[in-house]
Amino acid sequence: MSTIDRVLGNLRTSVLGSQRPRIRSRNLLDDANLFESQNRAAVAQQTAVSAALTVGATAQEQRTAVEAVAERTAILVTHGRDMRGAADQVRESLDRIKLVGLNAALEGARIGEPAGAALVTIGEEVRTLVVKALDSFNEHRNLLAQAETERERLIREIEQARRTAATLADEMLRAQSAQRDARDRVEDLGEEIRRATGTDPEVAKSVSEAAEHARGLLEALSSLSSKTQGTLASRSLWPTIEPLLRVIRDLRPESARDPGK
Amino acid sequence: MSARTAGLLVKLDHLWFLPAEIARKVVRPPKVSDVPGVPLGIALVDGRVVSVIRVSSNNGDLVLCDVNGETVALSGFEVVASGAFTASADGVVHEGREIRTFDVSATLDARRASTFPPPASSSP
Numbered sequence: 001m002s003t004i005d006r007v008l009g010n011l012r013t014s015v016l017g018s019q020r021p022r023i024r025s026r027n028l029l030d031d032a033n034l035f036e037s038q039n040r041a042a043v044a045q046q047t048a049v050s051a052a053l054t055v056g057a058t059a060q061e062q063r064t065a066v067e068a069v070a071e072r073t074a075i076l077v078t079h080g081r082d083m084r085g086a087a088d089q090v091r092e093s094l095d096r097i098k099l100v101g102l103n104a105a106l107e108g109a110r111i112g113e114p115a116g117a118a119l120v121t122i123g124e125e126v127r128t129l130v131v132k133a134l135d136s137f138n139e140h141r142n143l144l145a146q147a148e149t150e151r152e153r154l155i156r157e158i159e160q161a162r163r164t165a166a167t168l169a170d171e172m173l174r175a176q177s178a179q180r181d182a183r184d185r186v187e188d189l190g191e192e193i194r195r196a197t198g199t200d201p202e203v204a205k206s207v208s209e210a211a212e213h214a215r216g217l218l219e220a221l222s223s224l225s226s227k228t229q230g231t232l233a234s235r236s237l238w239p240t241i242e243p244l245l246r247v248i249r250d251l252r253p254e255s256a257r258d259p260g261k
Numbered sequence: 262m263s264a265r266t267a268g269l270l271v272k273l274d275h276l277w278f279l280p281a282e283i284a285r286k287v288v289r290p291p292k293v294s295d296v297p298g299v300p301l302g303i304a305l306v307d308g309r310v311v312s313v314i315r316v317s318s319n320n321g322d323l324v325l326c327d328v329n330g331e332t333v334a335l336s337g338f339e340v341v342a343s344g345a346f347t348a349s350a351d352g353v354v355h356e357g358r359e360i361r362t363f364d365v366s367a368t369l370d371a372r373r374a375s376t377f378p379p380p381a382s383s384s385p
Binding site: 095096099101102103105106107108109110112113120123124127 | 344
């Protein structure tokens with residue numbers, strides 16, 4: 001058996017052995033997997049907290065925007081009230097002008113022809129124009145009334161949106177709080193794992209990485225051993241692999257060491 | 262050529278004619294106060310207190326009338342036209358229709374009669 005084959009055999013036993021069910025109470029690779037899972041959960045939780053914060057900030061912006069729309073709508077309502085007041089003034093003036101026309105025509109008719117004819121003509125013309133103006137005014141007032149109805153509907157809908165935005169913002173605050181709580185629980189879980197296993201997470205991580213590299217090395221060497229120029233490759237690799245073998249041998253537990261080798 | 266007569270056309274249940282000898286002018290409706298127990302109101306018009314006859318419950322302009330030297334206001338009409346109209350036997354003709362004259366004096370007398378009935382004649 002060549003040296004390479006022996007190294008491969010040792011590596012295979014070491015790496016593949018860790019994937020089998022263990023009877024031993026503890027295995028650093030299992031611990032490393034636990035820590036890795038806990039670490040991923042912590043990262044996911046942190047991402048969730050960040051997302052909740054972002055959504056919360058967006059909800060707050062939306063709430064502010066709705067408040068701004070509500071303020072502008074209130075201004076619109078005030079303008080509408082002013083317009084109604086101005087329209088009432090116009091109506092009052094038109095009514096008075098109509099009376100001027102009626103009285104002028106009455107007075108002109110009372111004076112009689114020919115002195116009063118001009119007065120009658122002017123009075124009738126004024127009355128005719130005012131009647132037309134009043135028709136237009138009534139249309140205008142109907143439009144104002146429709147606009148007012150729409151404004152009132154808008155106010156109700158904005159009020160609903162404002163309540164919804166407030167509820168959303170409150171719920172997002174609760175979600176953020178829950179996410180932070182979950183993050184703390186995941187951190188606690190890491191602490192619990194450390195206490196239960198007695199393993200330093202950094203050591204477990206190093207072991208996990210070493211195992212990962214070992215698997216990679218095993219695969220690469222296995223691939224080399226199947227090639228026709230395996231012996232040449234072994235000779236080239238030997239200066240690198242020999243110190244590695246020494247380190248591996250030193251790492252093996254006493255009980256697993258072969259006293260003859 | 263038909264005779265022309267001056268006055269107002271007012272609308273109640275239908276059109277009526279108010280001659281210019283009676284109708285003095287049309288004014289915006291002031292606040293009309295009720296007088297308890299009397300089917301007349303009073304209002305302040307151009308600084309003078311005048312009796313107001315409500316011919317209907319409509320809110321319309323007030324027509325100031327001169328009835329036998331007394332100023333009386335009519336309320337509840339809608340004034341639709343003024344000027345000179347073609348005279349007819351019982352009023353005027355307007356747009357081919359006969360418009361009868363509204364008897365303000367009789368209306369005022371009727372209101373007063375209902376409030377202050379004439380004393381019963383005593384037989385000697």
